[in-house]
Amino acid sequence: MKYQPLFNLWAAAVLGAFIVLRLVGSGTFQQAIWPKLVTLLSGLS
Amino acid sequence: MSEKILTIISVLAVILASLGVGRLLTSFMPESLTPPERWELRFLVGAGALGTLLFLIGLITFTPAVIGCVAVLSAALNLWRGELAEPFSVWRKGNKWRGAAVVSLAALTLAFLALASLAPLVGEPGNDTIRYHLLGPAQWLREGQIRPVLDESRTAFPAVVETLFAAVMALSRSDNPCLLSVAFAVALLAQVYGLTKRLGGDEFAACLSVGLFVMMPVVMVRVGTGYVDVAFTAFVLAMVRIAFDAAGWRSLLLAGLLGGFALGTKYTGLVALAVTAVCLLFARRHAGSLRQRSLWAAVLVATACVVGSPWYLKNLLLLGTPIYPPPPLLARLLPGKAFSPEASERFQQFILNWGKGSGRGLLDFLLLPIRFTYWTNIFHGPLVGVGLAPLALGPVGLASARRHEAARAWAAWAFLSAVAWFLTNQDYRFLLHVVAVATAFAAVGGGILLRQASRWGRVSAWSLVVVSMCYGGFALLRLRGDDVRAALSPRFAAERAEREVPLAAAYKFLNQTDGVSKVLILNPGVMPYFIRHPYVKVVGSLGEQPLAGVKTPREAMAQVCSLGVSHVLDVKLAAAHVWDKSYEKGEFVVTGEAQEGSCLELLYRSDEAQVFRVKCRAAAVAAPDGVK
Numbered sequence: 001m002k003y004q005p006l007f008n009l010w011a012a013a014v015l016g017a018f019i020v021l022r023l024v025g026s027g028t029f030q031q032a033i034w035p036k037l038v039t040l041l042s043g044l045s
Numbered sequence: 046m047s048e049k050i051l052t053i054i055s056v057l058a059v060i061l062a063s064l065g066v067g068r069l070l071t072s073f074m075p076e077s078l079t080p081p082e083r084w085e086l087r088f089l090v091g092a093g094a095l096g097t098l099l100f101l102i103g104l105i106t107f108t109p110a111v112i113g114c115v116a117v118l119s120a121a122l123n124l125w126r127g128e129l130a131e132p133f134s135v136w137r138k139g140n141k142w143r144g145a146a147v148v149s150l151a152a153l154t155l156a157f158l159a160l161a162s163l164a165p166l167v168g169e170p171g172n173d174t175i176r177y178h179l180l181g182p183a184q185w186l187r188e189g190q191i192r193p194v195l196d197e198s199r200t201a202f203p204a205v206v207e208t209l210f211a212a213v214m215a216l217s218r219s220d221n222p223c224l225l226s227v228a229f230a231v232a233l234l235a236q237v238y239g240l241t242k243r244l245g246g247d248e249f250a251a252c253l254s255v256g257l258f259v260m261m262p263v264v265m266v267r268v269g270t271g272y273v274d275v276a277f278t279a280f281v282l283a284m285v286r287i288a289f290d291a292a293g294w295r296s297l298l299l300a301g302l303l304g305g306f307a308l309g310t311k312y313t314g315l316v317a318l319a320v321t322a323v324c325l326l327f328a329r330r331h332a333g334s335l336r337q338r339s340l341w342a343a344v345l346v347a348t349a350c351v352v353g354s355p356w357y358l359k360n361l362l363l364l365g366t367p368i369y370p371p372p373p374l375l376a377r378l379l380p381g382k383a384f385s386p387e388a389s390e391r392f393q394q395f396i397l398n399w400g401k402g403s404g405r406g407l408l409d410f411l412l413l414p415i416r417f418t419y420w421t422n423i424f425h426g427p428l429v430g431v432g433l434a435p436l437a438l439g440p441v442g443l444a445s446a447r448r449h450e451a452a453r454a455w456a457a458w459a460f461l462s463a464v465a466w467f468l469t470n471q472d473y474r475f476l477l478h479v480v481a482v483a484t485a486f487a488a489v490g491g492g493i494l495l496r497q498a499s500r501w502g503r504v505s506a507w508s509l510v511v512v513s514m515c516y517g518g519f520a521l522l523r524l525r526g527d528d529v530r531a532a533l534s535p536r537f538a539a540e541r542a543e544r545e546v547p548l549a550a551a552y553k554f555l556n557q558t559d560g561v562s563k564v565l566i567l568n569p570g571v572m573p574y575f576i577r578h579p580y581v582k583v584v585g586s587l588g589e590q591p592l593a594g595v596k597t598p599r600e601a602m603a604q605v606c607s608l609g610v611s612h613v614l615d616v617k618l619a620a621a622h623v624w625d626k627s628y629e630k631g632e633f634v635v636t637g638e639a640q641e642g643s644c645l646e647l648l649y650r651s652d653e654a655q656v657f658r659v660k661c662r663a664a665a666v667a668a669p670d671g672v673k
Binding site: 001002003005007008010011012013014017018019033036040044 | 429433439499512513529536
């Protein structure tokens with residue numbers, strides 16, 4: 001494909017922005033998702 | 046038998062009945078459809094037809110016996126000819142591990158959501174499932190006839206899916222039919238699979254699209270609830286798919302039929318139908334001369350309008366206006382029953398404010414893909430609700446499929462639909478059909494980037510897909526985990542109901558009290574879905590005034606003996622959607638002074654609610670009902 005390197009760069013940028021904005025920047029994973037998952041699993045068990 | 050098992054059996058019965066009705070129309074389907082698509086289409090067409098048929102019968106009588114007879118007769122149509130192994134044929138043909146992986150992922154997610162759907166319903170007044178999607182069916186079954194519920198104007202929305210919910214409620218004798226929505230999610234997944242292939246994707250891309258779509262919180266978060274957006278999206282996509290691929294009149298009529306079911310599911314079907322007609326005219330230039338394309342567009346629109354018309358005619362005849370609650374312009378021309386022009390203006394303002402999203406400027410539109418990806422909460426959806434794939438891989442798919450005529454037509458349709466959404470109501474739920482098309486394009490692009498020669502390019506693309514899907518999966522666990530827990534643990538469900546249902550104790554008291562023949566509800570914020578008795582409300586949640594000549598709770602209390610009610614429910618609840626300032630205070634209507642010397646007997650009182658027995662009515666009318 002003609003513009004493949006450009007598309008690769010775009011995909012990497014989208015992923016990078018997500019990691020910075022959501023997973024690291026706002027602490028969503030550490031503060032919200034992981035504790036809920038632990039609660040859910042402990043509740044089910 | 047357990048209520049949950051009865052619900053599962055009833056949902057299966059409705060699915061079988063839908064497949065039976067759909068069986069009659071399989072010969073109308075275009076040859077280009079894949080086997081999973083043929084099956085989901087058979088279900089969709091059957092479900093739409095069954096919902097419409099039950100609605101028409103329900104206008105005369107709507108009892109469990111009648112619904113059961115229609116369901117059995119419809120299901121019997123399946124015996125005509127069996128093709129039960131067909132949907133699995135795609136899995137058998139090659140790509141075994143890939144197909145198995147995707148089917149397993151989808152099955153696991155849908156099983157999780159199916160389990161979540163069996164939890165007892167809870168929620169705030171803003172929860173539409175409780176507010177109106179299931180209130181209408183519950184009331185119709187209680188009254189034995191489909192009639193407007195005047196105190197909740199949104200029960201007059203088109204209701205193909207809600208009628209099917211009512212069928213499940215009638216057959217299972219349960220008040221939670223939300224499991225049925227999982228069947229529509231399966232149909233939608235099959236749509237996305239087939240659409241990806243139609244856009245030029247191979248089997249790998251088609252499987253990828255299903256994997257991406259099933260891990261999208263914006264799509265899956267409402268599966269297993271009373272919301273009808275997933276069903277609506279399935280109807281719309283099916284209509285467009287058949288309309289764009291139609292090679293003859295029969296297929297076009299089928300597309301019109303599906304368009305009619307979309308009109309019968311949501312008012313936004315009108316916009317989807319208009320956009321589809323425009324695309325048939327201008328985006329499919331190879332389909333014949335302009336005259337021929339105009340004729341096709343006219344046939345599509347006419348068929349859809351005829352099939353979807355019962356809902357609008359019912360509103361016109363029973364409520365005075367075809368679209369109810371009416372928008373202000375229509376309200377001035379055709380005023381709706383029990384819904385004043387002022388209430389219409391306020392509702393319009395509320396909708397405009399709710400749907401303002403990120404703004405309506407050109408820059409806002411250009412930034413829409415980025416904002417919708419990372420900040421879906423602006424549009425009332427879960428954060429990063431569509432995952433990363435549409436934004437990252439969609440452009441690759443668009444670029445690679447640009448020479449494909451069908452892909453260009455679909456891209457034009459999605460673009461116009463997005464513009465219409467952007468200019469009207471920017472709620473994420475109303476954009477799911479565009480999300481589905483974007484996912485199909487993303488999967489086509491993913492099929493290229495995930496298998497490219499460059500190792501680093503492959504690693505980057507796979508990382509994106511895996512991170513996106515995992516994030517979506519965790520988000521779904523977070524959003525629906527409590528529902529699953531409530532479905533499995535009755536103790537947790539009871540605790541949650543007390544915590545998350547406002548006035549739960551008052552509802553429980555009323556439901557367990559003997560001799561309740563009709564309850565007078567004074568506050569518009571009360572959710573009658575939780576009351577298992579006939580009721581009458583003085584003011585609806587949008588300012589509806591269902592009682593002729595009675596505008597306020599105080600006026601109702603002044604003539605309580607003549608309203609034919611046995612009990613009065615008075616609560617302290619600030620009602621958000623009613624613009625009468627007196628409701629914002631959240632005070633009791635019946636105070637000690639008002640009660641003194643009146644015909645009310647206090648039965649229950651808490652900080653937030655009080656229940657009275659109406660003695661004068663009880664003496665005159667309610668004795669046969671067993672009032673103590």
